[in-house]
Amino acid sequence: MAVELRVFAGLVARRLGLLIALLALVFTVVDLLPGNAARSALGRDATPDRIAAKEHELGLDRPVPVRFWDWFSGAVTGDFGTTARGQSVNALLESKFPQTLLLASIAMAITVAVSLLCGLWWAARPTSAVSRVLQPGSAFVSAIPEFVVATLLILVFSLWLEWLPAVTFTDRSGYPASPQMLILPVAALAIPQAAWNLRVVRGAIVDAASAPHVENAILNGLAERTVLLRHVLPFALPTIATSFATSVGTLFGGALVVETVFNYPGMGAMIAGSVSDRDATLVAAVVALTGTAIMCVLLAADAVRAWVNRGRQ
Known part of the structure:
Protein backbone atom coordinates (compact mmCIF):
# COMPACT_ATOMS: atom_id res chain seq x y z
CA MET A 1 0.00 0.00 0.00
CA ALA A 2 2.81 2.43 0.89
CA VAL A 3 4.51 1.76 -2.45
CA GLU A 4 1.26 2.40 -4.34
CA LEU A 5 0.72 5.67 -2.47
CA ARG A 6 4.24 6.82 -3.34
CA VAL A 7 3.68 5.97 -7.00
CA PHE A 8 0.38 7.84 -7.01
CA ALA A 9 1.96 10.84 -5.25
CA GLY A 10 4.70 10.88 -7.87
CA LEU A 11 2.07 10.84 -10.60
CA VAL A 12 0.26 13.79 -8.99
CA ALA A 13 3.55 15.69 -8.75
CA ARG A 14 4.31 15.08 -12.43
CA ARG A 15 0.84 16.21 -13.48
CA LEU A 16 1.17 19.37 -11.38
CA GLY A 17 4.58 20.03 -12.89
CA LEU A 18 3.18 19.72 -16.40
CA LEU A 19 0.32 22.10 -15.54
CA ILE A 20 2.72 24.70 -14.14
CA ALA A 21 4.93 24.39 -17.22
CA LEU A 22 1.87 24.86 -19.43
CA LEU A 23 0.89 28.01 -17.56
CA ALA A 24 4.41 29.41 -17.93
CA LEU A 25 4.26 28.62 -21.64
CA VAL A 26 0.93 30.49 -21.91
CA PHE A 27 2.47 33.60 -20.38
CA THR A 28 5.43 33.40 -22.76
CA VAL A 29 3.35 32.82 -25.91
CA VAL A 30 0.96 35.68 -25.13
CA ASP A 31 3.93 37.97 -24.51
CA LEU A 32 5.39 37.05 -27.92
CA LEU A 33 2.21 38.01 -29.78
CA PRO A 34 2.23 41.38 -31.58
CA GLY A 35 0.94 44.24 -29.43
CA ASN A 36 0.30 44.08 -25.70
CA ALA A 37 -2.44 44.41 -23.11
CA ALA A 38 -1.74 48.10 -22.47
CA ARG A 39 -2.35 49.07 -26.09
CA SER A 40 -5.52 46.97 -26.25
CA ALA A 41 -6.86 48.49 -23.03
CA LEU A 42 -6.21 52.12 -24.03
CA GLY A 43 -7.23 51.88 -27.69
CA ARG A 44 -5.65 53.10 -30.90
CA ASP A 45 -5.67 56.79 -29.99
CA ALA A 46 -3.51 56.41 -26.88
CA THR A 47 -0.28 58.40 -26.81
CA PRO A 48 3.10 56.70 -26.28
CA ASP A 49 3.34 58.27 -22.81
CA ARG A 50 -0.03 56.85 -21.76
CA ILE A 51 0.89 53.44 -23.15
CA ALA A 52 4.20 53.47 -21.28
CA ALA A 53 2.45 54.44 -18.05
CA LYS A 54 -0.14 51.69 -18.52
CA GLU A 55 2.60 49.13 -19.23
CA HIS A 56 4.29 50.13 -15.98
CA GLU A 57 0.97 49.89 -14.12
CA LEU A 58 0.34 46.40 -15.47
CA GLY A 59 3.94 45.33 -14.90
CA LEU A 60 4.53 44.66 -18.59
CA ASP A 61 7.94 46.34 -18.33
CA ARG A 62 9.12 43.51 -16.10
CA PRO A 63 10.54 40.17 -17.34
CA VAL A 64 8.01 37.44 -18.14
CA PRO A 65 9.33 35.03 -15.44
CA VAL A 66 8.86 37.71 -12.76
CA ARG A 67 5.31 38.47 -13.93
CA PHE A 68 4.45 34.80 -14.09
CA TRP A 69 5.73 34.18 -10.57
CA ASP A 70 3.74 37.10 -9.17
CA TRP A 71 0.59 35.82 -10.86
CA PHE A 72 1.22 32.20 -9.88
CA SER A 73 1.83 33.11 -6.23
CA GLY A 74 -1.60 34.70 -6.12
CA ALA A 75 -3.27 31.93 -8.13
CA VAL A 76 -2.14 29.32 -5.60
CA THR A 77 -4.16 31.17 -2.94
CA GLY A 78 -7.18 31.50 -5.25
CA ASP A 79 -6.52 35.07 -6.38
CA PHE A 80 -6.17 35.21 -10.19
CA GLY A 81 -5.62 38.97 -10.21
CA THR A 82 -7.23 41.54 -12.50
CA THR A 83 -7.43 41.95 -16.25
CA ALA A 84 -5.74 44.75 -18.18
CA ARG A 85 -9.09 46.55 -18.16
CA GLY A 86 -9.29 46.43 -14.36
CA GLN A 87 -11.86 43.64 -14.03
CA SER A 88 -11.55 40.92 -11.41
CA VAL A 89 -10.53 37.65 -13.06
CA ASN A 90 -12.20 35.70 -10.26
CA ALA A 91 -15.49 37.50 -10.88
CA LEU A 92 -15.29 36.80 -14.62
CA LEU A 93 -14.62 33.11 -14.03
CA GLU A 94 -17.46 32.88 -11.50
CA ASP A 277 -6.38 41.80 -25.82
CA ARG A 278 -3.07 39.99 -25.14
CA ASP A 279 -4.23 39.56 -21.54
CA ALA A 280 -1.99 36.78 -20.26
CA THR A 281 -3.52 36.94 -16.78
CA LEU A 282 -7.00 35.97 -17.98
CA VAL A 283 -5.76 33.38 -20.48
CA ALA A 284 -3.62 31.70 -17.81
CA ALA A 285 -6.51 31.73 -15.32
CA VAL A 286 -8.78 29.92 -17.78
CA VAL A 287 -6.03 27.39 -18.54
CA ALA A 288 -5.38 26.89 -14.82
CA LEU A 289 -9.05 26.29 -14.02
CA THR A 290 -9.78 23.93 -16.89
CA GLY A 291 -6.38 22.24 -16.55
CA THR A 292 -7.00 21.52 -12.88
CA ALA A 293 -10.41 20.03 -13.65
CA ILE A 294 -8.95 17.84 -16.39
CA MET A 295 -6.05 16.78 -14.17
CA CYS A 296 -8.44 15.68 -11.41
CA VAL A 297 -10.42 13.56 -13.87
CA LEU A 298 -7.24 11.97 -15.25
CA LEU A 299 -6.07 11.18 -11.72
CA ALA A 300 -9.43 9.54 -11.04
CA ALA A 301 -8.91 7.37 -14.14
CA ASP A 302 -5.40 6.49 -12.89
CA ALA A 303 -6.90 5.50 -9.54
CA VAL A 304 -9.40 3.22 -11.31
CA ARG A 305 -6.57 1.61 -13.28
CA ALA A 306 -4.52 1.08 -10.11
CA TRP A 307 -7.50 -0.45 -8.32
CA VAL A 308 -8.22 -2.89 -11.16
CA ASN A 309 -4.57 -3.89 -11.55
CA ARG A 310 -4.33 -4.48 -7.81
CA GLY A 311 -7.33 -6.75 -8.01
CA ARG A 312 -5.56 -8.89 -10.60
CA GLN A 313 -2.71 -9.73 -8.30
Missing part, protein backbone atom coordinates in the same frame (compact mmCIF):
# COMPACT_ATOMS: atom_id res chain seq x y z
CA SER A 95 -19.86 34.34 -14.04
CA LYS A 96 -18.76 32.29 -17.08
CA PHE A 97 -17.21 29.00 -15.94
CA PRO A 98 -20.47 27.48 -14.55
CA GLN A 99 -22.13 27.84 -17.95
CA THR A 100 -19.25 26.11 -19.70
CA LEU A 101 -19.19 23.43 -17.00
CA LEU A 102 -22.93 22.86 -17.49
CA LEU A 103 -22.51 22.47 -21.25
CA ALA A 104 -19.53 20.11 -20.95
CA SER A 105 -21.11 18.07 -18.14
CA ILE A 106 -24.33 17.37 -20.06
CA ALA A 107 -22.31 16.48 -23.16
CA MET A 108 -20.10 14.17 -21.08
CA ALA A 109 -23.09 12.42 -19.50
CA ILE A 110 -24.59 11.80 -22.94
CA THR A 111 -21.22 10.63 -24.26
CA VAL A 112 -20.83 8.09 -21.45
CA ALA A 113 -24.39 6.75 -21.77
CA VAL A 114 -24.41 6.47 -25.57
CA SER A 115 -20.91 5.05 -25.91
CA LEU A 116 -21.45 2.43 -23.20
CA LEU A 117 -24.81 1.26 -24.57
CA CYS A 118 -23.75 1.23 -28.21
CA GLY A 119 -20.29 -0.16 -27.45
CA LEU A 120 -21.71 -3.05 -25.43
CA TRP A 121 -24.30 -3.77 -28.12
CA TRP A 122 -21.58 -3.71 -30.80
CA ALA A 123 -19.34 -6.06 -28.83
CA ALA A 124 -22.17 -8.48 -28.00
CA ARG A 125 -23.60 -8.58 -31.55
CA PRO A 126 -20.72 -7.91 -33.96
CA THR A 127 -22.59 -9.21 -37.01
CA SER A 128 -25.89 -7.39 -36.48
CA ALA A 129 -27.15 -4.69 -38.84
CA VAL A 130 -26.57 -2.02 -36.18
CA SER A 131 -22.97 -3.12 -35.75
CA ARG A 132 -22.37 -2.99 -39.50
CA VAL A 133 -23.55 0.64 -39.43
CA LEU A 134 -21.51 1.51 -36.35
CA GLN A 135 -18.24 0.26 -37.83
CA PRO A 136 -17.85 2.87 -40.61
CA GLY A 137 -20.24 5.43 -39.12
CA SER A 138 -18.41 5.88 -35.81
CA ALA A 139 -15.06 6.24 -37.56
CA PHE A 140 -16.43 8.91 -39.88
CA VAL A 141 -18.29 10.90 -37.21
CA SER A 142 -15.42 10.86 -34.71
CA ALA A 143 -13.18 12.55 -37.28
CA ILE A 144 -15.49 15.54 -37.78
CA PRO A 145 -14.48 18.66 -35.79
CA GLU A 146 -17.01 20.07 -33.35
CA PHE A 147 -17.45 23.34 -35.23
CA VAL A 148 -18.35 21.42 -38.42
CA VAL A 149 -20.90 19.36 -36.50
CA ALA A 150 -22.28 22.58 -34.99
CA THR A 151 -22.62 24.16 -38.43
CA LEU A 152 -24.42 21.12 -39.84
CA LEU A 153 -26.79 21.01 -36.88
CA ILE A 154 -27.66 24.67 -37.35
CA LEU A 155 -28.21 24.12 -41.06
CA VAL A 156 -30.55 21.17 -40.55
CA PHE A 157 -32.43 21.86 -37.31
CA SER A 158 -32.46 25.67 -37.31
CA LEU A 159 -32.52 26.79 -40.93
CA TRP A 160 -34.21 23.90 -42.75
CA LEU A 161 -36.53 22.38 -40.15
CA GLU A 162 -36.77 25.43 -37.85
CA TRP A 163 -37.09 23.18 -34.82
CA LEU A 164 -34.37 24.58 -32.57
CA PRO A 165 -32.76 28.01 -32.06
CA ALA A 166 -29.33 28.64 -33.53
CA VAL A 167 -28.46 31.47 -31.14
CA THR A 168 -28.43 31.39 -27.34
CA PHE A 169 -30.17 34.11 -25.36
CA THR A 170 -29.71 34.46 -21.61
CA ASP A 171 -32.09 35.34 -18.80
CA ARG A 172 -31.27 37.41 -15.74
CA SER A 173 -29.27 34.57 -14.19
CA GLY A 174 -26.87 34.52 -17.14
CA TYR A 175 -27.91 31.02 -18.21
CA PRO A 176 -29.74 30.12 -21.45
CA ALA A 177 -33.31 31.40 -21.35
CA SER A 178 -34.73 28.07 -22.58
CA PRO A 179 -33.57 24.44 -22.25
CA GLN A 180 -34.03 24.11 -26.02
CA MET A 181 -31.05 26.42 -26.49
CA LEU A 182 -28.81 23.76 -24.92
CA ILE A 183 -29.76 20.98 -27.32
CA LEU A 184 -27.68 21.91 -30.35
CA PRO A 185 -24.51 22.99 -28.46
CA VAL A 186 -24.62 19.82 -26.37
CA ALA A 187 -25.19 17.67 -29.47
CA ALA A 188 -22.29 19.35 -31.30
CA LEU A 189 -19.99 18.40 -28.43
CA ALA A 190 -21.34 14.94 -27.66
CA ILE A 191 -21.69 13.46 -31.15
CA PRO A 192 -17.95 13.24 -32.05
CA GLN A 193 -16.96 12.13 -28.54
CA ALA A 194 -19.66 9.47 -28.33
CA ALA A 195 -18.59 8.10 -31.70
CA TRP A 196 -14.96 7.88 -30.59
CA ASN A 197 -15.66 6.41 -27.17
CA LEU A 198 -18.04 3.73 -28.36
CA ARG A 199 -15.21 2.38 -30.51
CA VAL A 200 -12.95 2.36 -27.44
CA VAL A 201 -15.64 0.63 -25.34
CA ARG A 202 -16.21 -1.98 -28.01
CA GLY A 203 -12.47 -2.66 -28.39
CA ALA A 204 -11.91 -2.87 -24.63
CA ILE A 205 -14.83 -5.28 -24.19
CA VAL A 206 -13.65 -7.50 -27.04
CA ASP A 207 -10.10 -7.62 -25.67
CA ALA A 208 -11.28 -8.39 -22.14
CA ALA A 209 -13.70 -11.06 -23.39
CA SER A 210 -10.86 -12.94 -25.08
CA ALA A 211 -9.05 -13.53 -21.77
CA PRO A 212 -8.74 -17.18 -20.59
CA HIS A 213 -10.67 -16.61 -17.35
CA VAL A 214 -13.67 -15.41 -19.36
CA GLU A 215 -13.65 -18.56 -21.48
CA ASN A 216 -13.49 -20.64 -18.29
CA ALA A 217 -16.46 -18.72 -16.85
CA ILE A 218 -18.49 -19.43 -20.00
CA LEU A 219 -17.52 -23.12 -19.93
CA ASN A 220 -18.62 -23.27 -16.29
CA GLY A 221 -22.11 -22.30 -17.42
CA LEU A 222 -22.31 -18.81 -15.95
CA ALA A 223 -25.02 -16.56 -17.36
CA GLU A 224 -24.02 -14.08 -20.04
CA ARG A 225 -24.90 -11.12 -17.81
CA THR A 226 -22.80 -12.51 -14.95
CA VAL A 227 -19.84 -13.06 -17.24
CA LEU A 228 -20.12 -9.52 -18.55
CA LEU A 229 -20.45 -7.81 -15.17
CA ARG A 230 -17.97 -9.89 -13.17
CA HIS A 231 -15.37 -11.07 -15.64
CA VAL A 232 -15.35 -8.67 -18.61
CA LEU A 233 -16.24 -5.15 -17.51
CA PRO A 234 -13.79 -4.95 -14.58
CA PHE A 235 -10.89 -5.75 -16.90
CA ALA A 236 -12.10 -3.37 -19.60
CA LEU A 237 -12.75 -0.57 -17.10
CA PRO A 238 -9.23 0.98 -17.06
CA THR A 239 -9.21 1.51 -20.82
CA ILE A 240 -12.77 2.86 -20.81
CA ALA A 241 -12.11 5.17 -17.84
CA THR A 242 -8.96 6.57 -19.48
CA SER A 243 -10.85 7.25 -22.70
CA PHE A 244 -13.64 9.04 -20.84
CA ALA A 245 -11.12 11.08 -18.85
CA THR A 246 -9.38 12.15 -22.06
CA SER A 247 -12.73 13.18 -23.48
CA VAL A 248 -13.21 15.63 -20.61
CA GLY A 249 -10.28 17.69 -21.87
CA THR A 250 -11.52 17.45 -25.44
CA LEU A 251 -15.00 18.57 -24.39
CA PHE A 252 -13.66 21.62 -22.56
CA GLY A 253 -11.57 22.58 -25.58
CA GLY A 254 -14.43 21.94 -27.99
CA ALA A 255 -16.83 23.88 -25.78
CA LEU A 256 -14.84 27.07 -26.29
CA VAL A 257 -15.33 26.74 -30.06
CA VAL A 258 -18.95 25.59 -29.94
CA GLU A 259 -19.87 28.43 -27.58
CA THR A 260 -18.65 30.92 -30.15
CA VAL A 261 -20.75 29.32 -32.90
CA PHE A 262 -23.96 29.36 -30.83
CA ASN A 263 -23.24 32.62 -28.97
CA TYR A 264 -23.38 30.57 -25.77
CA PRO A 265 -22.67 32.59 -22.58
CA GLY A 266 -19.63 30.63 -21.45
CA MET A 267 -15.89 31.08 -21.49
CA GLY A 268 -15.54 30.82 -25.28
CA ALA A 269 -16.03 34.51 -26.03
CA MET A 270 -14.08 35.46 -22.91
CA ILE A 271 -10.99 33.47 -23.86
CA ALA A 272 -11.16 34.74 -27.44
CA GLY A 273 -11.33 38.32 -26.18
CA SER A 274 -8.48 37.79 -23.74
CA VAL A 275 -6.21 36.49 -26.50
CA SER A 276 -7.21 39.43 -28.70
